[in-house]
Amino acid sequence: MGSKGPSNSLLYKNFEKHPAALVESGSGIFLNTSDGRQILDATSGAAVACLGYDNQEVQKAMINQMSNVSYCHPGFYKTKSAEDLADFLVESTYGHMSKAVLCGSGSEAVEVALKLAKTYFSSLATPEPERTRFITRTGAWHGATLGALTLGDFKGRKDPFVSLIPQTASRVSACSTYRGLRQGETEDEFVLRLAQELDDEFQRVGPNKVCAFVAETVGGSASGCALPVRGYFPAMHAVCKKYGALLILDEVMCGMGRTGTLHAWEQEDVIPDLQVVGKGLGAGYGTISSVLVNSWLVDSFQRSGKGFAHGQTYMSHPLAAAAGLKVQHIIQRDNLVERVREMGNYLEQRLKSTLLQHPFVGDIRGRGLFWCVEFVVNKETKEPFPTSLGLNGLLHARGMSKGYEIALFNANGTYDGYAGDHFLVCPPYIVSE
Ligand code: PLP
Numbered sequence: 001m002g003s004k005g006p007s008n009s010l011l012y013k014n015f016e017k018h019p020a021a022l023v024e025s026g027s028g029i030f031l032n033t034s035d036g037r038q039i040l041d042a043t044s045g046a047a048v049a050c051l052g053y054d055n056q057e058v059q060k061a062m063i064n065q066m067s068n069v070s071y072c073h074p075g076f077y078k079t080k081s082a083e084d085l086a087d088f089l090v091e092s093t094y095g096h097m098s099k100a101v102l103c104g105s106g107s108e109a110v111e112v113a114l115k116l117a118k119t120y121f122s123s124l125a126t127p128e129p130e131r132t133r134f135i136t137r138t139g140a141w142h143g144a145t146l147g148a149l150t151l152g153d154f155k156g157r158k159d160p161f162v163s164l165i166p167q168t169a170s171r172v173s174a175c176s177t178y179r180g181l182r183q184g185e186t187e188d189e190f191v192l193r194l195a196q197e198l199d200d201e202f203q204r205v206g207p208n209k210v211c212a213f214v215a216e217t218v219g220g221s222a223s224g225c226a227l228p229v230r231g232y233f234p235a236m237h238a239v240c241k242k243y244g245a246l247l248i249l250d251e252v253m254c255g256m257g258r259t260g261t262l263h264a265w266e267q268e269d270v271i272p273d274l275q276v277v278g279k280g281l282g283a284g285y286g287t288i289s290s291v292l293v294n295s296w297l298v299d300s301f302q303r304s305g306k307g308f309a310h311g312q313t314y315m316s317h318p319l320a321a322a323a324g325l326k327v328q329h330i331i332q333r334d335n336l337v338e339r340v341r342e343m344g345n346y347l348e349q350r351l352k353s354t355l356l357q358h359p360f361v362g363d364i365r366g367r368g369l370f371w372c373v374e375f376v377v378n379k380e381t382k383e384p385f386p387t388s389l390g391l392n393g394l395l396h397a398r399g400m401s402k403g404y405e406i407a408l409f410n411a412n413g414t415y416d417g418y419a420g421d422h423f424l425v426c427p428p429y430i431v432s433e
Contacts, residue, residue: 026053029428030404042427043409046221047253047370048279050336050429051327058285058326065322074316082316085325089277089290092262092328096271098295102288102316106252106278107143109289110214113274114147115310117211117246120297123304131211131245135201137174139223139414140216142250151214154222155417170205172197174219176226178363178374179382179415187229195235202243212246212274213239217264220253222413224372224422225365233270246273246297252289253370256280257331257429260341260368267367273297286323336429343431344368351425369429374414374422384420 012020021033029052031039044050051058065081072079086100101116103109114134121131134151136142142151149158150169158165173180173194181190202210213236219226233247240247249272254264256277261267263275271294278289293301301308314320331337347369355361355373362376377383414420 028052028054029431031407038404040404040406040427042406043424044426044428045284046279046409046424047258047426049284050257050280051283051285051330052428052430053284055283055285055327055330057330058283058323061322061326062285062319065319068318070319071317073313075311079316079318079321081318081322081325085288085321085328086290088325088328089292093271093275093292096294097275097292098298099293101291101293101310102321103291103312104287104289104314104317104320105143106250106276106289107145107148108312109252109276109278109291110142110148110151110250111145112291112310113214113248113250113276114151114211116274116291116293116297116308117248119306119308120246120300121211123301123306125304128208128244130206130209132168133205133209134169134211135198135205135213135245136169136171137215138171139174139176139219139226139417140171140214141220141222141413142214142216143252152222153417154413156413158417169214170201172201174223174226175228175232176219176223176414177229178226178365188231191229191231191235194232195239198236198239199242202239202245207243210243210245212248214248214250216250216252216254217268218254218259218367218370221409221411221424222417224374224411224414224420224424225367225370227365227367228268231269233265233268237270248272248274248276250276252276252278256328257337257340258368258370258426260337260344262331262337264367281327282320282324283327285327286317286320288317288320288324331429340368340429343427343429343433344370346433347371347425347427366425369426369431371425372422373425374420384415387419 023031024034025032029040031041082102089100090097101112103112121128136151138153140151140153142148146165149161150165152158153171175194237247249265251264256262258280265272273294275292281290282288351364351371356364360375361373362379362382363374366372375385377385408423408425410423414422
């Protein structure tokens with residue numbers, strides 16, 4: 001089986017047009033391919049591999065877990081690694097969140113968050129079954145499963161499946177200063193305008209029909225690190241509270257230290273009702289994600305005495321949890337979140353000093369080790385490149401005389417969900433200057 005080496009049996013997107021390199025090994029922040037190339041992964045595989053690719057402590061923790069038990073059914077048994085990871089996550093929120101659900105991917109966790117929001121309203125003493133709608137934002141990306149696609153605005157990935165997607169979400173403008181701030185408008189005025197837009201959307205959809213407003217705390221792959229301006233999330237949360245709806249913050253990409261605090265919301269003067277984390281949680285060693293549930297919501301669930309009607313075979317997976325636990329232990333022990341801030345300052349300065357003057361670079365924005373360089377045809381008009389150019393994919397920049405290549409994740413959709421190009425620079429937390 002497989003003795004002749006890899007064939008062509010796996011169905012991938014686009015690999016006929018753009019053949020992918022065969023990765024044989026990883027070392028530190030590098031991937032090594034079968035054709036002898038060394039690739040510095042400057043995007044951590046899209047904000048995942050924050051500890052690089054061959055952390056031996058994590059490997060050991062996973063081997064230990066496997067030699068104890070590799071799997072048991074999450075509906076009938078507990079394991080120490082899953083319990084400990086949930087404790088770690090809850091404690092990391094300074095007591096604001098009091099329960100964690102552990103899932104296998106960001107998309108699954110987003111689905112769980114939507115279902116928890118729905119469950120909250122149906123478990124109230126006076127249930128609100130008419131709450132079936134969600135409000136999201138332009139340029140959003142929340143995952144590839146059907147419920148998560150409902151929320152997303154990455155049209156290239158969404159349009160082919162529109163007929164399968166529940167039409168339960170509507171959209172307000174993202175907090176994108178580059179594309180959204182009007183001439184002469186202050187950031188405070190921008191926030192007021194966006195909050196009014198959300199308020200109007202609640203009114204349009206029906207004030208008692210919305211379960212939650214869902215947003216990435218810092219925009220990710222589709223919007224290209226769109227940063228909230230000061231006061232934005234408190235204002236949006238106030239509108240949610242006015243209508244009794246929840247605030248769900250999706251930190252699958254921007255969370256777990258990526259933006260310079262463990263949780264991106266820590267910088268926003270807001271505490272979500274439900275929070276979703278993924279990617280950096282297991283750093284690619286374990287396929288693990290989580291939904292953190294605010295303690296007031298947990299209290300409400302507990303008062304109702306009704307359970308959460310959800311179950312998946314690979315929830316709370318002990319091997320993935322052991323990986324996540326060790327990854328988080330290392331991030332804490334080695335002060336890597338601080339390092340993200342320090343290296344982020346350096347990265348910002350280098351990106352801006354070398355690229356901002358380029359005629360096709362419209363904007364450079366980000367926080368921590370989460371940066372985006374947005375390309376435009378024209379700096380004045382901010383016109384995006386035509387989608388026919390097909391810039392989407394992985395960029396391999398030739399590595400500056402060092403003998404390696406640098407991989408950058410190039411995505412599109414910043415402009416209208418189709419057009420607009422940027423590349424993300426989000427290296428592992430262990431990166432050096
Ligand atoms: N939410 C956000 C903000 C993401 O960036 C992603 C993936 O890029 C997801 C959810 C989906 O996560 P996954 O690809 O692990 O299912």
